[in-house]
Amino acid sequence: MPLSYEEIISHESQGNPAEGLRRLVLRGSVAATARPGQFLHVRVSDRLEPLLRRPLSIASIDRTRGEVTLLYRVRGRGTETLARKRSGERLDVLGPLGNGFSIPEKGELWLVAGGIGIFPLYALARAGLAAGLKVHLFWGGESRNFLQSAGLAEWQDLGIPLHLSTMDGSLGDKGTVMLPLGKAEDPRSAANRLSGQPLPALSVAVCGPRGMMQAVAELGSARGWRVEVSLEERMACGVGACLGCSVTVRDERGRLTNRKVCQDGPVFPGKEVVWNGAR
Amino acid sequence: MARDKGAAGGAEIDLGVRLTGLELKNPVIAASGTYGFGREYDLYCPVETWGGIAVKGITPEPRLGNPVPRLAETPAGVLNAVGLENPGLEEFLKSYLPRLADLPTAVIVNISGFSVEDYALLARSLGREKGIAALEVNISCPNVRHGGLQFGTDPGSAEEVVAAVRRETDLPVIAKLSPNVTDIRELARAVERGGADIISLINTLVGMSIDVEEKRPVLGNVFGGLSGPAVRPVAVRMVWEVYQAVDLPIIGMGGITCWQDAVEFMLAGADAVSIGSGNFVNPLVPSEVLAGLESYCRRHGFSSVRELTGLAQSKS
Numbered sequence: 001m002p003l004s005y006e007e008i009i010s011h012e013s014q015g016n017p018a019e020g021l022r023r024l025v026l027r028g029s030v031a032a033t034a035r036p037g038q039f040l041h042v043r044v045s046d047r048l049e050p051l052l053r054r055p056l057s058i059a060s061i062d063r064t065r066g067e068v069t070l071l072y073r074v075r076g077r078g079t080e081t082l083a084r085k086r087s088g089e090r091l092d093v094l095g096p097l098g099n100g101f102s103i104p105e106k107g108e109l110w111l112v113a114g115g116i117g118i119f120p121l122y123a124l125a126r127a128g129l130a131a132g133l134k135v136h137l138f139w140g141g142e143s144r145n146f147l148q149s150a151g152l153a154e155w156q157d158l159g160i161p162l163h164l165s166t167m168d169g170s171l172g173d174k175g176t177v178m179l180p181l182g183k184a185e186d187p188r189s190a191a192n193r194l195s196g197q198p199l200p201a202l203s204v205a206v207c208g209p210r211g212m213m214q215a216v217a218e219l220g221s222a223r224g225w226r227v228e229v230s231l232e233e234r235m236a237c238g239v240g241a242c243l244g245c246s247v248t249v250r251d252e253r254g255r256l257t258n259r260k261v262c263q264d265g266p267v268f269p270g271k272e273v274v275w276n277g278a279r
Numbered sequence: 280m281a282r283d284k285g286a287a288g289g290a291e292i293d294l295g296v297r298l299t300g301l302e303l304k305n306p307v308i309a310a311s312g313t314y315g316f317g318r319e320y321d322l323y324c325p326v327e328t329w330g331g332i333a334v335k336g337i338t339p340e341p342r343l344g345n346p347v348p349r350l351a352e353t354p355a356g357v358l359n360a361v362g363l364e365n366p367g368l369e370e371f372l373k374s375y376l377p378r379l380a381d382l383p384t385a386v387i388v389n390i391s392g393f394s395v396e397d398y399a400l401l402a403r404s405l406g407r408e409k410g411i412a413a414l415e416v417n418i419s420c421p422n423v424r425h426g427g428l429q430f431g432t433d434p435g436s437a438e439e440v441v442a443a444v445r446r447e448t449d450l451p452v453i454a455k456l457s458p459n460v461t462d463i464r465e466l467a468r469a470v471e472r473g474g475a476d477i478i479s480l481i482n483t484l485v486g487m488s489i490d491v492e493e494k495r496p497v498l499g500n501v502f503g504g505l506s507g508p509a510v511r512p513v514a515v516r517m518v519w520e521v522y523q524a525v526d527l528p529i530i531g532m533g534g535i536t537c538w539q540d541a542v543e544f545m546l547a548g549a550d551a552v553s554i555g556s557g558n559f560v561n562p563l564v565p566s567e568v569l570a571g572l573e574s575y576c577r578r579h580g581f582s583s584v585r586e587l588t589g590l591a592q593s594k595s
Contacts, residue, residue, distance in 0.1 A: 003323050003562060043560065048355045048508045048536060052559055077352075094323065094562070234350040236357060236559040239323075241315035243335070243361045244350040248343065258343055258364060263319070 004029045005090040009067060011083075015149020020074040021116070022083055024056075030096055031066045034058050036124035037100035037205075037230055037267045040070065041238035043092040044082040054078040055235050055262070057120035057207075058096065071119040071151070097238055098266050101228055103127050107201035110184075110225075112216050113139045114177055114208025118150055120230055124205055125158055134200075136184070138163045140177030140212075144170035177208070178215055189223060206230065206270065217270030227270030233261040240264075248274045292576040293583035294569065296330070296551050298528035299476040300451035301413045303330035303385055303551060306572075306584055307541065307565050310532050310555030311336055311389035311415060311455075312361065316375050317382050323562035328569070330551065331385035334375075336417050338391050339400055341367030346499030351488040356507030356534070357556055358486050360500035363391055368404060380410025387453065390444075391417040399443040406448030414450050416441055416475075419457030419482035431457035431482070434469035441473030453530065456480040456521070458510075463517045464524035471525045478521055479530035479553065481514045507556040508534040515547045522548025522589050536560060538571020545584065546591035 006028035014023040030040065041053040059071040074083050085091060101124050103109075109128040111121045118139055128135045137155060141147045143166050155162055163180035164172030173179040192199050202223075206216045207230040220227035233245035240263030249259050249272040256274065259265065294305040309317075311333035317326050326332065344364025351358040366375065379386045388411050390401040398416060405411060418431035418440055430436045441454050454470035456463060458481040467478055483504025488497040514533025521529055531549030535541055536557040544552045557564045572584055581587065 048560070050352060051355055051357060051507050051556070052350075052352050092561075234348050236350055236359070236556070237313070237315075237319070238559075239315075239319045239562075241319035242313055242359070242559065243315075243344065243364045244359060246344060246347065246349070246361075246364060256343070 004093050004095075006030055006093055008085055008087050008089050008091055010087055011085055014071065014151070016145055019146055019149040021149055022072055022074060024070045024072070024082075024085075025067055026070065026091060026093070027065070027067045029066075030093065031061055031063055031068045034061045034068055034096040035100035036061070036103070036127050037120055038096040038098045039120075039266060040068075040093045040095040041097055041235070041262075042070075042082065044078050044085075050077045050081060052078070052236055053094065053238060054082065055097075055238060057230070057266075058123055059119045060123045060126065071116070073116050094238055097262060099264065101205050101230070101267050102203075103131055104133065104201065104203040104226070105131075107133065107203060108136065109133045110136045110138065110202060110204045112177060112181060112204060112206045112208070113137070114212040115141055115146075116150060117206075117208030117230070120207055121205060122151065122154065125155075125160065129158065129160070135160045136163065137161070138177050138181045138184070140165040140167075140175075140180075140208075142166065143168045147171055176212060178212070181216065181219070185219070185223065202226070204228070204270075205267075210275070213270070214273075214275040217273065217275070221271055228267050229270045229273060230266045231261050231268060231273070232266065235262050238262045250274055290577070290582065292573045292581070293585070294330075294572065295583075296585055298451070298530070298550050301331075301385065301453075301477060305330035305569055306545070306551035307568055308333060308387070308530060308551055308553040309558065309565070310553040311387075311417070312359075313555040313558050317379055317384075317386070320558065320562050324565060327383035328565045329384045331387050331412060332382070333387040333389050333415050333553065334379065335365055336363055336389040336391040337365050337368055337371050337401065337405075338363055338393075339368050339397050341365065341370060348497055348499055349503075351497040351503060353486070353488055353505065353507075354509060356505050356509030357559070358488055358498060358503035358505050359483070360498045360503035362500060368401060372404070372408065376408060376410065380408075385412035386410060387413045387415050389415040389417050389455070392440075395440055395443045398440050399447050402444040402447035406450055411450060413453055413477070414444065414448060415453040415455050415479060416444050417455050417482070418470075419455050419459075431466065432460050434465050437466055438469040438473040441470045441475050445474030451476040453477040453479050455482055456517075457482050458513060458517055458533075459485050464520050467521040467525045467527075471527055475527060477530060478525065478527050479532065480521060481510070481517055481533045484510055484513065506534065508536055510534050511540060511543075515543055518544055518549050519547040519592070522592060535568070536564060538568045538575065541568045541572060542575055542587065545587040546589070548589040548592060550585070550588050
């Protein structure tokens with residue numbers, strides 16, 4: 001897609017202001033082709049400071065209205081500058097960029113999120129449901145307050161099973177998302193051992209802190225799940241030209257090679273990623 | 280140079296430039312390392328917009344490059360430490376060059392090595408290939424431990440590397456200079472003695488950035504090369520000095536994001552300009568710079584962009 005100047009339809013704080021989360025709705029050409037897991041490379045300032053664009057994942061896509069929603073956390077000069085943009089202004093974006101998640105033809109789709117890694121999974125949940133898949137969400141965050149601020153109500157509206165955890169125990173299991181994930185996958189695996197019947201194919205999409213994505217990818221390898229992880233890396237160009245966002249992966253023949261998060265990703269098969277590689 | 284401004288009113292401006300052996304349809308070149316292998320920006324900017332593109336630096340062997348993070352944004356600039364990630368000479372010849380050779384723009388291949396023999400090998404091999412307009416000798420990469428920059432900070436080594444490349448190829452040889460030196464003119468004279476046809480400058484300025492919360496360097500490589508608008512005044516000064524020191528044509532670069540920046544470099548002494556980090560900000564920069572150059576020439580009564588080169592030198 002060419003450079004696009006999307007119109008800002010709304011741009012507001014979401015949930016508890018202390019969480020610093022914002023919801024940005026854009027109308028323009030992006031929505032027509034955007035897929036879950038892709039991102040936009042957003043120019044946050046018309047001036048030269050901050051200089052670089054910021055990659056923001058697409059949280060939801062409404063083709064009928066021609067709108068996409070971006071959710072982000074204000075965390076530095078780039079997002080602070082972006083946060084000052086108002087409804088009615090135009091936003092210079094490159095994209096949609098990247099490959100996006102694959103949507104399996106059948107079986108179950110489990111979404112596993114840590115913190116604000118939840119954002120790109122919402123569009124995927126909707127696409128999965130539209131494709132007739134059984135979708136589960138596993139989501140871990142700091143607290144009930146965080147999960148509510150980050151869009152828990154909208155997830156509840158989807159009517160899918162939600163398996164939650166919080167670090168402070170204020171909602172769901174106390175601890176990381178690996179707890180509810182383990183609880184759900186244990187009986188599933190046990191049932192399979194007992195019956196010997198093949199389970200419905202399981203596809204798992206993961207977005208969150210690196211250690212958590214590694215844990216899910218390793219569990220998935222042991223269980224034979226098809227795991228996809230959405231990686232994050234600092235980017236300059238966003239189109240595969242500058243090699244700023246290289247990640248090392250192991251290809252089919254077991255050789256180490258580099259891929260670009262912006263162009264070859266951000267979504268990678270969990271089994272390819274070299275988790276303990278240079279970092 | 281007083282001219283009748285009315286006379287140049289709607290006239291075509293000649294954008295073509297001739298740098299010893301390297302003819303470009305316009306003076307705007309994509310800087311090596313910021314434009315991949317030429318096709319990555321296709322959706323945003325047709326590659327034929329450019330007078331030329333300098334592709335990612337090639338080394339004899341493939342390299343995976345430095346650990347991430349490789350980028351750190353700084354005020355009006357960016358530090359990078361990619362570490363010459365590239366597919367290596369063999370793969371470049373097999374999988375990349377055939378596609379590059381068909382591009383409707385001049386293709387400049389940037390070469391890097393860790394010994395004089397590396398540079399000679401690259402020049403010998405690439406010098407035989409079709410579809411390459413010039414070789415750019417990177418003696419100024421700050422992001423690899425050995426080689427690169429060490430050749431670019433010592434005049435004797437710089438001359439030796441350029442001479443080795445010169446002996447192996449008839450292609451125009453561009454020497455890309457590092458700003459991380461005490462006197463850029465000494466390096467310019469050294470590469471002129473070595474037989475360079477063209478000088479390009481500046482490569483990035485060595486810098487670093489520290490994450491104050493984590494209390495450690497941001498970049499995986501600790502040090503990186505600074506580019507972007509922050510370095511432009513340094514680059515313009517160095518183009519100015521090199522213009523006075525040698526007779527070679529100059530490709531000026533460092534922080535160009537608009538046509539005024541390009542004009543500034545040309546007035547300082549550049550025959551052509553390169554755009555690097557500016558592509559990250561706005562992929563439409565080359566066409567905007569070209570449109571601006573044309574209208575500037577028209578407004579100031581020039582019929583060719585070649586007339587701009589070094590004009591400010593006489594007014595200092």
